Amino acid sequence: MSLRKTNSVKHIDCDILIVGGGFAGCGAAYEAGYWGRGLKIVIAEKANIERSGAVAHGLSAINCYMGMRWGENTPEDFVRYARGDLMGLVREDLLFDVARHVDATVHMFEEWGLPMMYNKETGRYQREGKWQIMIHGESYKPIIAEAAQKSVDEVYNRVMITHLLTDAHNSRRIAGAIGLDVRDGTFYVFRAKAVIVGAAGASHIYRPRSIGEGAGRTWYPPWNNGSAYALLMQAGAEMIQMENRIVVTRFKDGYGPVGAWFLMLKSVATNAYGEEYEKAHLDSLRSYVGAKYADAKPMPTCLRNHLMLEEIKAGKGPIYIHTERSLDTREKEELGWEDFLDMTVGQAVMWASQNIDPKEDPSELTMSEPYVMGSHAVCAGAWVSGPEDFAPADYNWGYNRMTTVEGLFGAGDTVGGSAHKFSSGSFTEGRLAAKAAVRYIRDHQDYKPELNTNAVERIREDVYRPLENYNVGRHVIVKGSVSPFFITPKQGLQRLEKIMDEYCGGVSSYYSTNEKLLDRGLLLLQMLKEDARKIGAEDLHQLQRTWELNHRIWVAEAVMRHTLFRKETRWPGYYYRADYPHVDDQKWHVFVSSRYDPATDQWEMNSKPVHHIVP
Amino acid sequence: MPTFVYMTMCDGCGKCVEMCPSDIMHIDPVNRRAFNIEPDMCWECYTCVKYCPEHAIDVRGYADFAPLGHGVTVLREAEKGAVSWKIKYRDGRIKEFTFPIRTTKWGTIPSPRTLPPPPNDAISTPLLSHEPDYLKVDSLPTLKTAKQG
Numbered sequence: 001m002s003l004r005k006t007n008s009v010k011h012i013d014c015d016i017l018i019v020g021g022g023f024a025g026c027g028a029a030y031e032a033g034y035w036g037r038g039l040k041i042v043i044a045e046k047a048n049i050e051r052s053g054a055v056a057h058g059l060s061a062i063n064c065y066m067g068m069r070w071g072e073n074t075p076e077d078f079v080r081y082a083r084g085d086l087m088g089l090v091r092e093d094l095l096f097d098v099a100r101h102v103d104a105t106v107h108m109f110e111e112w113g114l115p116m117m118y119n120k121e122t123g124r125y126q127r128e129g130k131w132q133i134m135i136h137g138e139s140y141k142p143i144i145a146e147a148a149q150k151s152v153d154e155v156y157n158r159v160m161i162t163h164l165l166t167d168a169h170n171s172r173r174i175a176g177a178i179g180l181d182v183r184d185g186t187f188y189v190f191r192a193k194a195v196i197v198g199a200a201g202a203s204h205i206y207r208p209r210s211i212g213e214g215a216g217r218t219w220y221p222p223w224n225n226g227s228a229y230a231l232l233m234q235a236g237a238e239m240i241q242m243e244n245r246i247v248v249t250r251f252k253d254g255y256g257p258v259g260a261w262f263l264m265l266k267s268v269a270t271n272a273y274g275e276e277y278e279k280a281h282l283d284s285l286r287s288y289v290g291a292k293y294a295d296a297k298p299m300p301t302c303l304r305n306h307l308m309l310e311e312i313k314a315g316k317g318p319i320y321i322h323t324e325r326s327l328d329t330r331e332k333e334e335l336g337w338e339d340f341l342d343m344t345v346g347q348a349v350m351w352a353s354q355n356i357d358p359k360e361d362p363s364e365l366t367m368s369e370p371y372v373m374g375s376h377a378v379c380a381g382a383w384v385s386g387p388e389d390f391a392p393a394d395y396n397w398g399y400n401r402m403t404t405v406e407g408l409f410g411a412g413d414t415v416g417g418s419a420h421k422f423s424s425g426s427f428t429e430g431r432l433a434a435k436a437a438v439r440y441i442r443d444h445q446d447y448k449p450e451l452n453t454n455a456v457e458r459i460r461e462d463v464y465r466p467l468e469n470y471n472v473g474r475h476v477i478v479k480g481s482v483s484p485f486f487i488t489p490k491q492g493l494q495r496l497e498k499i500m501d502e503y504c505g506g507v508s509s510y511y512s513t514n515e516k517l518l519d520r521g522l523l524l525l526q527m528l529k530e531d532a533r534k535i536g537a538e539d540l541h542q543l544q545r546t547w548e549l550n551h552r553i554w555v556a557e558a559v560m561r562h563t564l565f566r567k568e569t570r571w572p573g574y575y576y577r578a579d580y581p582h583v584d585d586q587k588w589h590v591f592v593s594s595r596y597d598p599a600t601d602q603w604e605m606n607s608k609p610v611h612h613i614v615p
Numbered sequence: 616m617p618t619f620v621y622m623t624m625c626d627g628c629g630k631c632v633e634m635c636p637s638d639i640m641h642i643d644p645v646n647r648r649a650f651n652i653e654p655d656m657c658w659e660c661y662t663c664v665k666y667c668p669e670h671a672i673d674v675r676g677y678a679d680f681a682p683l684g685h686g687v688t689v690l691r692e693a694e695k696g697a698v699s700w701k702i703k704y705r706d707g708r709i710k711e712f713t714f715p716i717r718t719t720k721w722g723t724i725p726s727p728r729t730l731p732p733p734p735n736d737a738i739s740t741p742l743l744s745h746e747p748d749y750l751k752v753d754s755l756p757t758l759k760t761a762k763q764g
């Protein structure tokens with residue numbers, strides 16, 4: 001049954017390879033097309049670019065827009081906001097850079113045909129909150145994908161990048177990537193002068209709350225598997241803030257986002273007895289994290305989670321969001337429904353199935369399992385060079401958004417320390433990275449990337465090994481999935497999720513962990529890493545799942561190592577180090593960084609200073 | 616299983632296979648029709664439902680938490696620039712909504728490669744394409760008080 005086609009190899013030579021055609025990748029494509037006249041630019045996308053990534057569904061809001069033309073916000077305001085939300089630890093240079101450009105991106109989207117909502121009274125975009133604007137966004141992704149497709153020479157859909165390749169003569173310089181065509185099994189060898197990675201963060205690192213069919217309805221899409229991080233780490237790029245995972249408060253089970261309901265429709269949340277529980281825990285929060293953080297306006301996302309968790313632990317659930325008090329006109333009812341039909345249809349399905357009419361009934365809220373990403377209220381990702389005109393000296397090594405591997409750029413979820421970018425900011429960051437990549441190529445006209453053919457051959461064997469494992473192993477047993485010789489990708493995934501949930505602060509331990517648990521977790525993860533070489537894949541779909549799992553395991557290891565290194569609880573409500581339960585600004589007002597060295601197979605952990613450049 | 620396909624309506628065209636971001640809509644070699652091969656990796660994103668030319672795909676909410684008897688159906692009319700929804704509750708109540716999806720014709724976004732090329736030295740400024748015009752403020756903001764580290 002095997003669809004093995006290991007003979008089929010395609011070599012693609014290009015100037016710029018964009019890995020992942022999501023929001024960051026599409027932004028990179030557009031800007032590379034503009035600046036890189038005459039350059040060959042290609043995108044490798046593991047799904048279909050028209051509907052891929054976190055915005056496949058659509059979205060109902062653009063969550064990062066300054067409104068500078070109306071004097072609504074300045075980039076400085078934005079930096080202060082994101083810094084407050086992340087308890088002080090952000091790359092202010094990167095945030096300011098996204099903020100100063102993001103309005104132009106949004107104006108371009110509108111011109112392309114994205115339907116914006118306008119406020120009839122002010123004549124401005126309809127605000128959902130201070131930073132968010134409302135859109136009719138069902139076709140948000142197809143619209144920006146149209147622009148991206150027109151900007152490049154080729155889009156390779158259904159080609160999953162499994163490895164990055166460094167130069168044969170310089171292991172600290174990028175030279176290309178390996179891709180697997182998940183439809184016909186072709187092995188792609190890309191040779192490129194510069195690579196921009198926009199391959200997104202990860203769901204299913206932690207065991208989800210629904211473990212049957214509903215495992216697919218995680219808040220963060222099941223198909224984003226952390227390639228952004230795994231690819232970079234294996235190429236030796238330095239990462240930061242990998243411990244900074246996100247837990248989101250959402251409508252229970254359907255995972256409908258709460259932004260429009262809290263910010264615009266002004267819905268309130270209460271415990272089962274109708275009490276507004278946040279107020280009840282404020283004093284204890286102040287003594288726990290200090291007034292500086294507890295009284296920050298707005299309250300950091302993680303701390304709001306913490307208050308809800310306290311209430312749940314006190315046995316006062318379910319927690320309800322009172323949509324029924326907000327939807328008093330047909331206009332508001334339509335707005336509420338469109339919010340979900342445009343971006344989380346599963347929530348509408350859930351309401352219909354449980355006979356919940358948001359106009360009449362409240363809905364339950366819950367806290368999700370943790371996800372690893374870098375563009376939301378969270379900022380895991382690569383350590384990158386900042387904007388030349390104002391980045392502090394130690395944050396700048398020449399090319400904006402270049403990682404510590406020469407010629408390797410990142411944007412969107414890929415980039416660490418630069419939170420709250422969302423869709424518009426990720427696209428903007430892709431644009432910044434692409435312009436810098438074109439400049440890098442121009443500055444290095446003579447550079448001809450050269451691949452190490454032995455390394456490519458080794459990777460080729462690795463990539464297809466799971467098909468071989470299955471073919472050999474299945475003859476020993478009658479039928480079924482129980483074999484002493486291989487595990488299926490699903491079995492491997494379930495083991496990973498169990499380890500992370502139980503040892504690294506998942507939902508079953510109320511997000512708590514400690515040094516002993518992490519040590520033990522790392523040991524079990526090491527054995528999973530070894531077993532991952534024995535995964536058996538029955539077909540190309542399972543081969544794709546195997547590589548997604550391999551990437552997830554890398555991400556998980558980084559999360560564990562970072563969590564172990566940071567000896568404090570910086571973000572209560574995202575996770576707790578029970579052995580160091582407090583925020584420790586004296587010792588830990590720093591970024592935690594890591595670098596995996598492919599040459600020695602060793603991890604090096606460090607910290608980096610946080611510079612506050614915006615008063 | 617989150618999405619499922621009606622046997623008599625699917626003609627095996629493969630559009631859903633082409634579009635599904637999760638790579639879980641596949642053609643069954645025996646029936647030559649599509650089905651969801653991995654329902655617990657379905658996000659209920661409705662992409663396949665919207666793109667199926669035969670309207671053969673439907674969704675039954677996740678068995679973990681969605682009682683039977685509901686229906687959420689969609690008609691996406693790309694050329695008309697609209698998407699319409701019909702929500703049927705377990706108890707029979709119905710709600711209907713229509714929303715716009717695009718204000719311009721499909722295919723009309725200009726390629727940046729056809730725009731006048733930027734001057735050579737523009738590559739070393741912090742300005743992106745269309746800036747400063749598209750910012751709709753006089754100039755690109757910068758930070759003056761950078762504390763060098």
Ligand SMILES: Cc1cc2nc3c(=O)[nH]c(=O)nc-3n(C[C@H](O)[C@H](O)[C@H](O)COP(=O)(O)OP(=O)(O)OC[C@H]3O[C@@H](n4cnc5c(N)ncnc54)[C@H](O)[C@@H]3O)c2cc1C
Binds near residue numbers: 022025225228411424
């Ligand atoms: C449920 C949800 C709701 C959100 N709501 C909003 C909102 O209302 N407003 C807002 O502005 N933002 C919102 N966001 C945030 C926004 O979606 C993200 O910030 C943005 O999509 C990040 O861009 P990205 O390019 O980094 O990742 P993505 O857009 O997810 O793109 C990643 C791309 O890489 C591809 N890929 C992954 N791995 C590989 C590989 N190995 N090889 C090749 N290709 C690969 C993927 O298929 C995908 O196309 C929301 C996010 C989620 C999850």
Ligand code: SF4
Binds near residue numbers: 626628668669
């Ligand atoms: S798109 Fe519709 S008709 Fe075509 S294969 Fe899929 S289910 Fe069948």
Ligand code: SF4
Binds near residue numbers: 617635659663664
């Ligand atoms: S709803 Fe989305 S994830 Fe589910 S099968 Fe259809 S396209 Fe795939």
